[in-house]
Amino acid sequence: MKTSRSLKRIVCLFLGAVLALGCLSACGSGGGSKTLKVFLYMNDHEQEVYTAMIDKFKEEHKDEIDDIDFQITTQDQYNTTLTGMMTANDLPDVFYVGPAAVKSYVDNGYVADLTPLLQEAGISTDDLPQNTLNFYKYDGTSIGSGELYALPKDASTFAYAYNKDVFDKAGVPYPDPEKPYTYEEFVDVCQKLTMDTDQDGEIDQWGASFADLYMFQQYVYSNGAGFLDETNRTVTIDTPEFKEALEKYFDLTFKYGVTPTYEQDVALGPYQRWIAGQTGFYAAGTWDVASFMDPNTFPYNWDLCYYPTLSTGVSYTWNGTVGFCISATSEKKDIALELINYLSTDPEGQKQLSGMDGSSSVQVPNLQSLQDDFKAAVADGTVTYPSNVDVIFNYINGSDVAVGRMQESDYTPNNEWISMFWEGMTAYRSGSYASIDDFVNDLKPKMQESLDKAWETADAGTNAG
């Protein structure tokens, strides 16, 4: 009997401990704790600036919050981790949402409607670029209107860049900062830059290197083509304009030899070759600028320019954006809103992020009223930035010579259909397809099937919701 009692006592103690731990963890995730959880992805330079900003915010709000649990990951890992958090019903207070995910996150009740919160706090979004803001508005049916669910972290673009040192060595004049090359001019310049610099019989410097995934869209859009039709439900990679864009893009490697070959790309990726100063042109996203301005990362002189034009005569690239949203279940929405306001719309915050206060520049300012000040700061050297900064703003705001647009995959429920295309591009480069027609005829039905399935699931979800 005595044993039985002691056993019961132990079991009771064990259960009590479990209960106490449960209560403690409930307090941790509930209203008892004043820790704000923030989960974002970013590169090293962004991390440095954002960590400083979050520390500053924490210091200024120490009466309202105890701590900010700032978790950072890479872009690759972000969705995997966030999906796990959603499944576990353990979302952080603040996290990123991309334009493609707004509908799904809202339909499934993960993100809070910011409209009433902003009104209550008296925060205006008028100075933010409205075309970017529209990606975070949703009326229950379509994106672009209705309630606001996120504040944009940035309006970014994927501009083109050139290595001045490579141009100087080859005696080639720099690209015109106001006028893009035509395709033919671009080929000519690239041919002049492609050479065997150490005279060992092998080419070791190329006109350009290409990461297909990010740098082929420019050729498609500039040739008046697209991956999908305007409904974003039909794959259109078999149009003559699209096939011509493909041909001209691949000609740079197979016909003109001004890019590394497939084997050389596998050995050392296009980005690494740019960093090693082996190519004349490469891309520079707004988020890359701080890295490329850092002599430890990129010890060369460089500047921004436009991608070459095809049949439309206009240089295109893709723009991007990601927004800060607040978890629908957050019990600290007011302070979370203050934080995302600071990161997205606060002038001081924007000066820090854009480098106007002397920090590394990780983005151009969100606020339109700061754009001229930013350009002036670049001109007088306050901001460490390449001088052709108008290239960035022309792509973001649109101009006669340059237009930035969102990619079709920003409007589809998932990216599998386009991933198939990128895999196909690699296969084409490696010689797996006999012709562009073979390539297109093989991929189009597979991409369409995947896209149909994605929409079918998304539509079913909306109907069910």
Added chain:
Amino acid sequence: MAASTAANPAKTKPHMSQMALQEQRWGRLFVAAPFIGFCLFSAFPIVFAFVASLSNWTGTNSILNNFIGFKNYAELLTDARFWKTMGTTVIYMIGIPIGMVLGLLIATAMNRKIPGVKILRTMYYVPVISSLVAVAILWAWVFNYDYGLFNIIIKAISGGKGPNWLGDETWVKVAMIIFMTWKGLGTSIILYLSGLQNIPRDYYEAATIDGANGWQAFRNITIPLVSPVTFYLLITGIIGGFQVFVEVSVMVSNGGTNYSAATVVYYLWDKAFKSQQMGYGSAMAFILAIIIFIVTAINFYGQDKWVKTID
């Protein structure tokens, strides 16, 4: 007495002493911990994955509102990529017998008193304790087309350029097999070494007296008597082989050219997390679990025919 108690515990229960009862209760409490752990971390996820596999779950939508029955399983059967990755996974398992043969040979060589044998044993085991991601990155450089160690050696010997190890659809499989064999070799060696040291010397002495040569002793004594180790390595190798993921994820991008390096688990992850088809990924995981179960069961069933013990 002990045997009858074990055979029929129910009958003996009324006669159990206080101490035995107490021990039984404590036993149950101790057993409860792993049992609860199993329920929470294995049984529940398995049931959850099965339910998810019957839906169009994306990770963000509702499983119950997107219930589609066995449609994911039907699609899997005709999914060319699933079978392609399954094929690649099986091809990678060529490394299992290669690793076992090499492991046994090296263990046999090290099972004797030679100077520096302890250093050698440590060296062979270092890959096993090294971070898989770290060594995979290193080996990606070893296999590099332009700057890789292998191609530098090939060029020095033949004057020609070596294969595009990680970019070619065939060579990437060879590269993966080499890497996985290297990574697992240390485990095979250590286990075979312990197996070899358990074989009584008398057997070899008796064989020598009977006129057996070294090869005959190795074939008829060593190989049969290390068969429990071989069996263990085979089972763990096959189970691990079906679950290869990190190597592919780290050493090639996007599953390699034409998805030639991707394994079934890589495809599962790709579908579930990159394409947000969690339901489909769960169905794949379930099929994979069943395949592993069947292959393991066949191995266990067949072990009587070839696994010998010293007793």
